[in-house]
Amino acid sequence: MSANIRLLYDFLFDDATITSSSEVSTLPDGNVVHDFVAKIWRTTGDTAEWVKFDLGSAKDVKEMAIFGHNLTSGATVVLEANAADSWDSPSYTKALTWDERVIIEFLDQTYRWWRITFADASNPDEYIEIGRICAGVYFEPSYNYRDGWNRERVDPSEKEGVAGQQVYAKLREKFWRYMLHFEDISEADQASFEILFDTIGNTGYLVVSADPDDHPSDWTVYAQMMTSLAWAMRLLDFGSLDVTFEEQF
Amino acid sequence: MGLDTTKTALDLHCLVKIELTGKTLYYADRNLAMSDGNFYEGRAKISALNVAFNSLAEPKQRQVSLKITLDDRDGALISLLDAYQWGNRSVGVYIGEGRDLSNYTLDFQGKIRFPDGILFDGHHIEVSVRDRRTYEYAMIPSGTYTATLYPNLEEKSKNLPIPIAYGDWTDGDGTCPAVCIDITINEFKICAHAIFSILQVYKNDIAISHTDENLTNAKFRISTYDPENDTVTVKFQGKKDAGDVLITHPIDMIEDMLTDYVGIFSGDIDNSSFADTKERIGDLAARRFISDRVSSTTLIMEVCNEVNLDFYVKNGKYTLNHREPDVEIEDTFDETDILRNSFSVSVDPDRLYANRMRARYRYHPGDQKYLGDYLIEDSQAISDALETVYRKMDFEWLYRDVEVQAITSRRLMLQKSQIAVIQVAVKYRGILKFIADTVGLTFSKYTQRPMQIREISKDFDRGTNEITLWDILSFVKMGHWTEDDPIFPDATMNDAGWEGSNSGETWDKTWPVLMKQYARQHWGYWTDDDGYIDPTDPDSLNVSLWY
Numbered sequence: 001m002s003a004n005i006r007l008l009y010d011f012l013f014d015d016a017t018i019t020s021s022s023e024v025s026t027l028p029d030g031n032v033v034h035d036f037v038a039k040i041w042r043t044t045g046d047t048a049e050w051v052k053f054d055l056g057s058a059k060d061v062k063e064m065a066i067f068g069h070n071l072t073s074g075a076t077v078v079l080e081a082n083a084a085d086s087w088d089s090p091s092y093t094k095a096l097t098w099d100e101r102v103i104i105e106f107l108d109q110t111y112r113w114w115r116i117t118f119a120d121a122s123n124p125d126e127y128i129e130i131g132r133i134c135a136g137v138y139f140e141p142s143y144n145y146r147d148g149w150n151r152e153r154v155d156p157s158e159k160e161g162v163a164g165q166q167v168y169a170k171l172r173e174k175f176w177r178y179m180l181h182f183e184d185i186s187e188a189d190q191a192s193f194e195i196l197f198d199t200i201g202n203t204g205y206l207v208v209s210a211d212p213d214d215h216p217s218d219w220t221v222y223a224q225m226m227t228s229l230a231w232a233m234r235l236l237d238f239g240s241l242d243v244t245f246e247e248q249f
Numbered sequence: 250m251g252l253d254t255t256k257t258a259l260d261l262h263c264l265v266k267i268e269l270t271g272k273t274l275y276y277a278d279r280n281l282a283m284s285d286g287n288f289y290e291g292r293a294k295i296s297a298l299n300v301a302f303n304s305l306a307e308p309k310q311r312q313v314s315l316k317i318t319l320d321d322r323d324g325a326l327i328s329l330l331d332a333y334q335w336g337n338r339s340v341g342v343y344i345g346e347g348r349d350l351s352n353y354t355l356d357f358q359g360k361i362r363f364p365d366g367i368l369f370d371g372h373h374i375e376v377s378v379r380d381r382r383t384y385e386y387a388m389i390p391s392g393t394y395t396a397t398l399y400p401n402l403e404e405k406s407k408n409l410p411i412p413i414a415y416g417d418w419t420d421g422d423g424t425c426p427a428v429c430i431d432i433t434i435n436e437f438k439i440c441a442h443a444i445f446s447i448l449q450v451y452k453n454d455i456a457i458s459h460t461d462e463n464l465t466n467a468k469f470r471i472s473t474y475d476p477e478n479d480t481v482t483v484k485f486q487g488k489k490d491a492g493d494v495l496i497t498h499p500i501d502m503i504e505d506m507l508t509d510y511v512g513i514f515s516g517d518i519d520n521s522s523f524a525d526t527k528e529r530i531g532d533l534a535a536r537r538f539i540s541d542r543v544s545s546t547t548l549i550m551e552v553c554n555e556v557n558l559d560f561y562v563k564n565g566k567y568t569l570n571h572r573e574p575d576v577e578i579e580d581t582f583d584e585t586d587i588l589r590n591s592f593s594v595s596v597d598p599d600r601l602y603a604n605r606m607r608a609r610y611r612y613h614p615g616d617q618k619y620l621g622d623y624l625i626e627d628s629q630a631i632s633d634a635l636e637t638v639y640r641k642m643d644f645e646w647l648y649r650d651v652e653v654q655a656i657t658s659r660r661l662m663l664q665k666s667q668i669a670v671i672q673v674a675v676k677y678r679g680i681l682k683f684i685a686d687t688v689g690l691t692f693s694k695y696t697q698r699p700m701q702i703r704e705i706s707k708d709f710d711r712g713t714n715e716i717t718l719w720d721i722l723s724f725v726k727m728g729h730w731t732e733d734d735p736i737f738p739d740a741t742m743n744d745a746g747w748e749g750s751n752s753g754e755t756w757d758k759t760w761p762v763l764m765k766q767y768a769r770q771h772w773g774y775w776t777d778d779d780g781y782i783d784p785t786d787p788d789s790l791n792v793s794l795w796y
Contacts (some may be wrong), residue, residue, distance in 0.1 A: 036280045160713065
């Protein structure tokens with residue numbers, strides 16, 4: 001693990017002008033930047049679909065993540081970027097690695113126009129659904145969280161027993177809870193954490209990538225911060241911080 | 250496909266669809282993009298839906314009301330309250346699993362209460378929804394005899410309702426009053442609609458001839474009439490159906506009131522339930538001369554009470570069910586379904602017990618009195634109870650001696666039996682159940698015992714269903730009756746598991762209780778006048794005496 005935790009909360013695509021190849025009118029392409037992952041964009045086909053973002057001016061993108069999709073492992077997903085709205089031979093092209101939970105790419109490219117293409121001819125739904133697309137510049141603290149952090153899988157399903165001991169359950173989607181401890185955080189990083197907290201508080205959303213190098217997909221969650229920003233201050237103004245993130249759908 | 254309630258774990262959700270004028274709102278207990286292409290915002294929390302029949306003596310469905318609480322902490326909905334009319338707008342509540350709408354069932358349909366249907370604070374909007382039966386009714390009759398309508402109307406009939414007349418008023422001794430709508434030509438009108446026939450006109454109870462008979466407008470004329478001193482009555486046959494056939498069956502009368510007066514579309518009536526119920530209760534004749542304004546709901550409930558029907562709304566449709574249901578069990582609740590400490594049994598909690606009954610029937614609109622009277626009692630029950638407990642029934646629709654007396658006798662049998670009422674709470678296998686459904690119960694002293702659901706309270710949030718059951722075998726439909734000594738097909742008894750020495754073609758009082766129950770349910774028997782079947786078995790005493 002070389003890179004530290006990355007926290008993306010300033011989502012550049014949210015302010016973009018969004019267009020797409022197709023959409024179901026009640027589930028339009030604008031839903032890809034809605035806070036709720038469950039509020040999806042649904043296409044009408046599954047072989048040549050795309051969604052495009054015009055940022056208005058060239059902007060740096062260091063991370064792009066797709067949550068809540070119905071793509072199969074046979075899908076081809078390509079991230080493209082260009083200075084102009086022209087896609088015959090865009091300046092940046094990257095085929096993305098499929099993952100059932102999150103399709104994520106760390107990069108460092110500055111362009112005005114961004115596009116993601118989808119081809120998934122074997123999709124049993126015969127359409128493509130995308131829940132949330134997040135892109136922007138992440139915050140990576142200089143010191144990573146400490147060893148011994150908790151990565152907890154939670155099943156919120158509700159259970160109720162019957163006379164014969166069997167248990168009935170109301171199923172709910174399992175989610176990840178990350179409980180992290182940071183120590184010796186510098187004043188500069190403390191300031192960055194405070195900007196993050198002022199931006200999202202306990203109600204906004206961020207993308208938490210706990211190990212971007214070794215576990216880019218499986219340790220990345222679309223989450224909310226569940227704790228306050230409670231610094232335990234030490235000598236020389238270094239601070240310690242306990243943070244809990246919970247995955248959101 | 251529908252919801253698979255046999256699973257022990259369900260991704261259970263509740264969807265709410267609110268149809269405002271020009272805008273449909275979709276809500277759920279969680280954020281869900283459904284297969285219909287709509288996003289159901291996860292704002293809804295629904296109070297438990299309680300659906301119930303009233304007591305045995307009042308078989309109507311209790312009013313259903315439901316509260317839907319919508320989370321509006323982001324303030325997104327409050328502007329909709331001003332932008333749209335919410336009162337009386339349609340609301341559908343669906344229960345099911347996952348994101349595929351085909352796995353969902355419409356469990357409740359109603360309208361937002363108006364007025365006083367919306368309550369909001371800074372965090373939530375609470376929507377009160379009412380059952381369609383509470384607003385779909387009519388006051389019958391609607392027409393009025395006025396001087397504007399009939400310039401030469403007799404003075405004593407001004408502003409009286411123009412009656413509605415169902416059934417055969419030539420049968421027996423009942424007559425109905427007619428109103429002189431033109432004293433210059435002595436023209437009379439019987440009721441507000443076309444009628445089937447006029448048999449005889451009477452003036453001051455003396456048969457007279459009439460002329461200018463007009464069945465379409467229910468009119469006729471007579472030669473002389475003194476509005477101050479004469480009374481004209483008539484024997485006639487009342488309202489016709491669309492095929493010009495006289496309406497005589499009580500089920501047809503319910504349907505006619507719903508469609509013709511309340512304005513219910515035929516598509517909103519569960520026609521198969523009406524047809525099945527009509528077939529099951531068989532030939533039955535009713536009649537009623539409705540001359541005072543009464544709610545259609547009251548009238549329909551009168552019919553249901555007399556004929557032993559349950560009338561309710563299921564899946565958004567008006568539905569009928571005969572109270573003597575099939576004992577065929579589609580589904581059984583046992584110890585794997587029943588939640589801990591939720592099982593209890595009470596006996597006759599509505600205190601309906603009776604051992605003597607009196608029926609008044611065949612109401613005579615002309616004389617304004619009942620012409621029929623029937624008293625029945627069970628001396629053994631009186632002796633057992635050490636007191637006489639008396640109830641009375643007034644029949645406003647049924648009028649024939651045999652039918653009224655049979656129904657009164659059956660009601661006595663029912664009410665003297667002190668019906669057992671069972672309460673249980675079950676999980677998912679109860680979620681799609683509804684009142685009037687028959688389920689089996691295997692718990693405590695019961696084994697595959699047919700029970701009818703009389704009340705169900707569904708907690709959509711927990712997926713728990715509190716159900717009140719009637720032990721229907723204790724008082725109704727003990728079998729398919731035979732008019733002779735019972736004979737039970739050997740092969741079928743064997744198929745049902747009663748093999749070996751216990752199988753046989755004739756009743757044997759040494760059979761196990763369950764075997765007797767099975768035979769009785771599936772083939773039945775008919776007791777003799779002494780109350781026993783042959784060969785005599787104490788278990789058969791009086792169980793079919795009045796059927």
